Each structure stands twice: as C-alpha cells, then as structure tokens.
Amino acid sequence: MGRASAERARAAPGGFLLALPLLLFFASAVLWPVLDLLRSSLGREGGEALRAVLREDRYRLALLHSVLLSAAASAGSLLLAAIPAWVLARDDFPGKRVARALILLPLTFSGVMVGFLTLVMLGRVGAVPTVARFLTGAPIGSGAAYTLVGLFLAYLYFEVPRATVALESAFRRLPRDVDRAARTLGAGRWTRLRRLTIPMLAPAIRSTLAITFSASMGSFGVALILARRFSVAPLEVYTELTGFQNDAAAGVLCLLLAAITLVVDRLLARGRA
Amino acid sequence: MRPLRIGQALAVLALLASGAACTAREKVVIQYDCIPNYANWGGVTALYKAVAGVTIPPDPKGSSVAMAALEKEARHPVADCAYYSGAIGYQAAAKGLHQPYRPKGWERIPGDLKDARGLWWTVHTATIAFIVNTKALNGAPVPRSWADLLKPDYKGMIAYDDPTWGGTSYTLVYGINVLEGGDATHWKPGLDYLKRLDRNVAAYPRESIYNGVLRGETPIWINADGNGYKMRYVDGAPVEVVIPSEGTFTMPLVMGMAKGAPHPEATRRYFDWLLTPAAQAEFAKAFFRPVVAGTLPADLAAKFLPASEYGRARSLDLAAMAGAADGLKRAWLETVRGAR
Numbered sequence: 001m002g003r004a005s006a007e008r009a010r011a012a013p014g015g016f017l018l019a020l021p022l023l024l025f026f027a028s029a030v031l032w033p034v035l036d037l038l039r040s041s042l043g044r045e046g047g048e049a050l051r052a053v054l055r056e057d058r059y060r061l062a063l064l065h066s067v068l069l070s071a072a073a074s075a076g077s078l079l080l081a082a083i084p085a086w087v088l089a090r091d092d093f094p095g096k097r098v099a100r101a102l103i104l105l106p107l108t109f110s111g112v113m114v115g116f117l118t119l120v121m122l123g124r125v126g127a128v129p130t131v132a133r134f135l136t137g138a139p140i141g142s143g144a145a146y147t148l149v150g151l152f153l154a155y156l157y158f159e160v161p162r163a164t165v166a167l168e169s170a171f172r173r174l175p176r177d178v179d180r181a182a183r184t185l186g187a188g189r190w191t192r193l194r195r196l197t198i199p200m201l202a203p204a205i206r207s208t209l210a211i212t213f214s215a216s217m218g219s220f221g222v223a224l225i226l227a228r229r230f231s232v233a234p235l236e237v238y239t240e241l242t243g244f245q246n247d248a249a250a251g252v253l254c255l256l257l258a259a260i261t262l263v264v265d266r267l268l269a270r271g272r273a
Numbered sequence: 274m275r276p277l278r279i280g281q282a283l284a285v286l287a288l289l290a291s292g293a294a295c296t297a298r299e300k301v302v303i304q305y306d307c308i309p310n311y312a313n314w315g316g317v318t319a320l321y322k323a324v325a326g327v328t329i330p331p332d333p334k335g336s337s338v339a340m341a342a343l344e345k346e347a348r349h350p351v352a353d354c355a356y357y358s359g360a361i362g363y364q365a366a367a368k369g370l371h372q373p374y375r376p377k378g379w380e381r382i383p384g385d386l387k388d389a390r391g392l393w394w395t396v397h398t399a400t401i402a403f404i405v406n407t408k409a410l411n412g413a414p415v416p417r418s419w420a421d422l423l424k425p426d427y428k429g430m431i432a433y434d435d436p437t438w439g440g441t442s443y444t445l446v447y448g449i450n451v452l453e454g455g456d457a458t459h460w461k462p463g464l465d466y467l468k469r470l471d472r473n474v475a476a477y478p479r480e481s482i483y484n485g486v487l488r489g490e491t492p493i494w495i496n497a498d499g500n501g502y503k504m505r506y507v508d509g510a511p512v513e514v515v516i517p518s519e520g521t522f523t524m525p526l527v528m529g530m531a532k533g534a535p536h537p538e539a540t541r542r543y544f545d546w547l548l549t550p551a552a553q554a555e556f557a558k559a560f561f562r563p564v565v566a567g568t569l570p571a572d573l574a575a576k577f578l579p580a581s582e583y584g585r586a587r588s589l590d591l592a593a594m595a596g597a598a599d600g601l602k603r604a605w606l607e608t609v610r611g612a613r
Binding site: 056058119123124125126143146224225228229231239241242243244245 | 477489
C-alpha cells in the first residue's frame with residue numbers, strides 16, 4: 001500500500017462526515033421525490049398511463065417537440081457561444097468583466113420572464129414587427145413568438161450563456177504550447193484547428209451539448225408563456241397535474257423526459273474520456 | 274478584513290431573524306386564486322390590510338389549478354380558502370375539499386348562488402363577453418356575434434384562456450355548447466364551434482393576458498366583462514365590451530373555505546367582511562357585479578352596457594357543469610387544441 005492510498009484510507013471517515021450534509025440533501029431533495037415519482041407512475045395506473053402516453057398523438061408530439069427543440073437549441077447555442085467563449089478565455093481587453101457579466105445576465109432570468117421578453121420582441125405587435133413595418137411596410141416576425149421558431153429563439157436566449165460558461169473554461173485549459181509547436185512545424189491555421197484544437201475540445205463540446213440539451217428538455221416557464229398553440233412535454237406534465245390531477249400520466253411523462261435526457265447524455269459522454 | 278466579514282454575517286443573520294419574526298407575528302389568510310388584476314383582488318386585499326391588518330398574498334392560480342392544489346395538499350393544508358368560477362368551486366366542494374361556513378350577510382345572497390350548507394357561496398358575478406381592443410383590430414369592424422368571430426378578418430386576433438387552467442374559460446366552453454344546442458353530456462355542437470373558431474385563435478393562455486390586451490398584443494379576448502370595463506374606464510384603453518348578439522352566459526364567482534384551513538378564525542372574519550358594502554363596492558371598481566343587491570355604486574352602474582344587452586345572458590346549471598368538467602376539458606384538449 002503506497003503512502004498516498006494509506007492517507008486516503010485515514011481520511012475516509014472524516015470525508016464521509018463532511019459529505020453528510022450533501023448526502024442528506026441528496027436523499028431528501030432527489031432520492032425521495034424520484035422514488036415517489038416512480039411509485040405513482042409505475043403502479044397499476046402507471047401502465048395504463050404509459051400506454052396512453054405512447055399511443056396518443058398529443059403526448060407523442062409534445063415529446064417530439066421537446067427533443068427537436070432541445071437538440072436545435074443545444075446545437076445553436078454551441079455555435080453562437082463558441083466565439084464569445086474563445087474571446088473571454090484567450091484575450092484580455094478593457095471591460096472584459098462587464099462583457100462577461102452581460103453575457104451571463106440571461107441566466108439570472110426566470111423562464112417566465114424570458115417568455116415575456118420574447119413576446120415584447122416577437123409578439124403580434126412586438127418590437128421586431130413594428131420596426132420591420134416601419135422599414136419595409138410588412139410586419140415581419142409578427143406573432144413569431146407563438147411559433148416553434150419563437151420558442152427556439154427563447155431557448156437560445158438562456159442556453160447561449162450556459163454554453164459560454166462551459167466552453168470558456170475548456171478553452172482556458174487548452175494548452176497553448178502544443179498549438180505553438182504545431183505552428184513551428186509548419187501546420188497552417190486550418191490544419192491546426194482541424195487536427196489539434198477541435199479534437200482537444202471534443203470532450204468539452206460534448207459536455208456542453210449535454211448540459212444545454214438537458215436544461216432545454218426540462219425548461220418550463222418559457223414554454224408556459226409562449227407555447228400556446230402547440231405543446232412541449234413539461235407543459236403536458238403541468239396540464240395533467242393541474243387540469244386533471246392525473247399523477248400517473250404526469251409521472252410517466254417525467255420519466256420519459258428523464259430517460260431521453262439520460263440516454264442523450266450517455267451517448268454524448270461516450271468517447272468523452 | 275476578518276472582523277468586518279463576521280460583522281457582516283451577523284448583520285445578515287440579524288436581518289433574517291427579524292424577517293422571520295415578522296412573518297411569525299403577521300396575520301395572514303392564504304387564498305388560492307387571488308390574481309391582483311382580476312376582479313380587483315389587488316384593491317380588495319389592500320383594503321382588507323388597511324381595515325383589519327390582515328395580509329392576503331397574491332396568488333396566480335386559475336380556478337382549476339387552485340382546486341388541484343387543495344387536493345394535493347389535502348393532508349397538509351396550506352391554503353385557508355380559494356376563489357373560483359362557480360362550476361369549479363362547486364366541483365371542489367363536491368370533492369370534499371371545503372368546510373362549511375355561512376358568512377354574515379348570508380341571507381342577502383340569492384338562493385341559487387350559494388350552497389345551503391355554506392360549502393361555497395357567490396362573492397360577485399360576471400358575464401362572458403368579447404373584450405375588444407378596437408385600435409388593435411387593423412381596421413376590421415368590432416365583432417358583434419359569435420358568428421362574426423369566425424370571419425377571416427380576425428385570424429390570429431382572438432384568445433381565450435386554456436379551460437384546463439381557468440374557470441372563466443371553462444364557463445365559456447360549457448356555455449357555447451349550450452348555446453349551440455348541446456347539453457351536459459352531448460358536447461359536439463360546442464366543440465365543433467370552437468374547432469372552427471380555432472382557425473382565428475392566436476393563443477390559449479395559461480396566465481392572465483390582461484396587460485397583453487391593453488397593449489394590443491391580443492385584440493379580442495373572450496373573458497369576463499368586468500376585465501374589459503376596467504381596461505376602458507380605469508386604464509383608459511381603447512377597449513369595447515361586446516355582449517354577443519346570439520347570447521352569452523353569466524358566471525357566479527365563488528368562495529370556499531378549505532378543509533383544515535390553518536387560520537380558520539381569520540378566514541371566517543375575512544369571509545364576513547367580503548360581504549360588507551365596502552368590500553362589495555371595492556369589487557365593483559373592477560366591474561364585477563356585487564352579489565349583495567344595492568351595493569353597486571350608481572356611477573359605476575352607469576358604465577355597464579344597458580340592462581337590455583344583459584338580457585341576452587343566461588345562467589348555467591353549476592351542478593351539471595361541475596359534473597361535465599373533467600370530461601369536457603379533456604375533450605377540448607383533444608379536439609380543439611389538439612395535437613400539434
């Protein structure tokens with residue numbers, strides 16, 4: 001037994017005590033509710049509810065919307081966040097802290113608020129159609145807030161900051177000397193990006209995609225305000241619970257949401273060494 | 274640095290502790306469905322705070338959500354009372370979520386607007402109407418009838434609340450079925466109309482869109498008439514209230530005391546006060562008709578559409594409405610909002 005592992009063994013009881021608050025929190029805030037959810041959705045009514053959820057278009061379409069929107073928001077936010085994250089990680093410029101704070105600001109807004117902001121911009125008489133009417137005579141974008149595109153833009157609004165945070169720290173860890181060495185050896189800008197930077201960043205890109213995807217899958221407040229003519233899965237959970245006190249269907253939908261999110265997360269994690 | 278930090282931490286703790294102490298001493302009544310700009314609950318609760326020192330916090334739940342919450346919390350009640358549109362209050366009482374209380378002034382509530390045991394009672398009434406922001410119509414004429422609403426002029430302009438969320442809209446969905454020739458078990462006529470209307474509907478909101486109508490975001494909102502009068506006379510908006518020519522429906526809005534209410538005495542005193550002329554007149558400021566006759570101030574009465582218009586409003590059978598509620602709401606979800 002090496003010295004390091006002996007020390008680790010001695011530290012274990014103390015470590016357990018230190019972790020106890022977190023464990024208690026985990027048990028009460030995660031484990032118990034999840035078990036309760038499993039109980040209500042896997043019982044006798046649960047089987048019935050699962051069949052209904054898998055059979056009826058309303059639920060299936062809501063789940064499909066959720067998956068497509070989350071995938072799009074996840075990919076879109078990655079693309080949009082790459083440049084600000086790169087600049088924040090690699091460059092120093094005056095006002096950098098202010099710039100970072102501004103980029104992160106949407107993370108502090110609740111979903112309902114983001115929904116209302118989207119209405120102000122892209123509602124039937126929102127700012128965008130008003131300006132467009134002034135410039136072109138046609139109210140372009142009027143009512144877009146109520147469409148899937150509007151919801152996608154609203155998701156981007158709070159997923160871009162999330163992706164920026166995740167990518168920035170990855171960019172910061174990127175070893176610069178490897179890049180310099182490659183340049184010395186005569187590799188061009190694109191070769192370096194393709195053969196070095198992107199492979200080195202791949203794990204961070206995958207985990208960023210996973211984070212933003214799962215956050216979008218669970219997002220509720222924005223959809224509550226905007227998704228008025230179509231639905232996403234968290235809204236169906238709300239409708240079943242509040243409109244019909246149908247715990248079983250709500251529970252089944254929650255479990256399906258969680259299962260899809262976990263599977264996507266595992267797929268993205270594969271190869272993320 | 275260190276002593277300063279400790280000092281700061283102590284100050285924060287002291288502040289938190291004094292906050293907690295305040296909450297402990299503060300007198301409260303918890304009412305589910307207490308939306309400040311619906312029926313002037315904001316004004317009513319502020320007035321009660323002034324006269325009785327009791328706080329009634331705002332609560333954004335619609336009727337159906339309020340009932341669902343009472344049901345969920347039945348074993349550990351949090352709320353003292355709830356406010357509903359009539360049918361949902363009736364349903365909540367039938368589910369055993371209420372306890373009886375007959376407030377002072379009980380005899381002044383008409384017999385068909387209260388439960389004999391006091392499980393629910395009407396606090397004011399409203400009529401389903403079109404609330405039209407005339408400036409936002411883009412030149413289209415003000416719609417006068419349910420038939421008008423189907424015209425392509427109004428595409429994307431109409432909203433009514435999701436009936437699985439709000440009781441006002443459930444009243445509309447049930448009522449339109451009666452108007453179209455359906456009944457408590459035969460829902461096709463109403464659902465057919467609403468399906469045709471769907472082509473013009475912009476939104477089935479699950480929160481109050483009062484401000485959206487004011488801004489012109491939603492030009493036509495099918496909702497309680499009082500909300501429209503308030504936009505017009507209190508907020509000065511270019512809003513017209515229309516009683517459709519084919520007829521419409523009156524809606525009692527009811528209170529029920531929650532079973533196991535944590536503040537039972539305070540709730541009973543609050544209920545007593547709600548029927549006083551002062552409280553009734555306060556509701557009237559938002560143009561919800563007081564249930565107690567003679568408490569509607571004359572200047573406000575003059576601002577309503579004439580009684581002849583209201584002659585076309587019919588009342589609906591609350592027991593039948595409550596019985597149909599779950600099935601009809603689900604049928605609406607499946608056939609009108611549908612899968613998309």
